Amino acid sequence: MSVGMLVLTVVAVLIFFGVLQRVLDRLHLTDRMALLLVAAMFVGTLLPNVTLGKVSVSLGGAVIPLGICVYLLIKADTGRERVRSLIGAVLTGAAVYGLSVLLPDEPEQMFIDPNLVYGLAGGVIAWLLGRSRRGAFICGVVGVILADVITACVNWRNGVDQQLVLGGAGIADTVVISGVLAVLLAELIGEITERIVRKRKERNNA
Known part of the structure; x- marks a missing residue:
């Protein structure tokens, strides 16, 4: 089982036992909706990619996650949050691409899977830029x-004839890790911040 699928399995278990209820509430998702989406992503990664010319798209690794992002954008509280999320997504993409240029081309030259590095880096950067749980995931x-x-x-501009694979193989893991990590960081830091603010108010009112 790949890292991304392992993460999805853990997320499904946590959802089932109600551990992520607060996070789901912030994302405007019910337990049932979340479990169905996780299951759809899991199954979707096992299905053949949909190929259109030079573009190949994975249902579980790209279509469903992007569909969730569209839903979250629609559910965003303000237009400002939507704009910030989209700008943050572009900046996250640029940062992850820059990281891919700096890291070795051959995975064998690294002690860790590059896709895992991209996922972790993407998650941290996304949290910094997205701020809210919804924005971080997007x-x-x-x-x-x-x-x-x-x-x-x-690559196409440089004359390299290759297919663009969205959400396939290791990239699906990267997408899952990045999105989940970003949300968990936003939830963790958000919870810590709220507790600090609450304690300060209690001290001031004492």
């Missing part, structure tokens, strides 16, 4: 996919 998912698009466009 930045994490869309940013990683945009980085793939940028890479393909650069």
